[in-house]
Amino acid sequence: MRAMMNLASIAQVGDAVYAARVRTHLLHLSPYSKPKALHQKYAMCESARFQAKCLVYLIDIAFFNEDELDIINRAKNKSTQTKAKNASKEEYRFATALEAIIGYYKLEQNDDRLNEIFEIIYEKCGE
Template sequence: MENDLLEIRMSEAEVRQMSPLALAFIGDAVYEVFVRTYLASEHRNMSVHNLHVEAIKFVKAHSQSEVIKKLEQELSDREMYFFKKGRNAKSGTVPKNADVQEYRFATGFETLIGFLYLIGNRDRLNYLFRFIINLKNKGGF
């Protein structure tokens, strides 16, 4: 394959044509890799089980919902567009440990992360991830 699969970039127009749930699918994976990498680098001697337990605190729908509520005022109009597109998408399922509103906000958060990742906006992703780490360290979720 000619393209470097780790460096796929799409135009915003291409991303706008994607299903918000497909963007959330990508965003979920990107966020999970960020969280796992961050935790493993910060807690090098922690057991894998304990790393997993800590990761769940970041990635569960309740936490993502709290994060996006605190981030909303930081979002640009186009970022808000993708968040709302994901939040309003009908997925057909709700996890047993989250209510519908939390799950929808979490889906919007993941859609936003997927959008930023696919257009290659690493600076903005780093800003948001730093915001999340600071929020977590202050007991914000």
């Protein structure tokens, strides 16, 4: 069923999941921060450049299996009319691919993989 879904639609789900998880995590780290300070952290972590960096790292450490890499590559190579404000076309495509795999995990209700990927995003990509 999900294999037939549009990858852009799956990436939209992933974008929402990513934003909610990252914002929740940052709020837990700094519960008494002012909204402006939190917003700046959100903006950095939710940028296409940051997401692309995270995907490259995850690929480099061989986090994904063959099926997941297929989804990532199809999402990354999907043509789009949209572009990021402060990122290259390549960074935007990598960010979309990260959102697609996160959306895929969510739609498959694969909470274990969702938790694993976010542990790495929080720990390694935030450096």
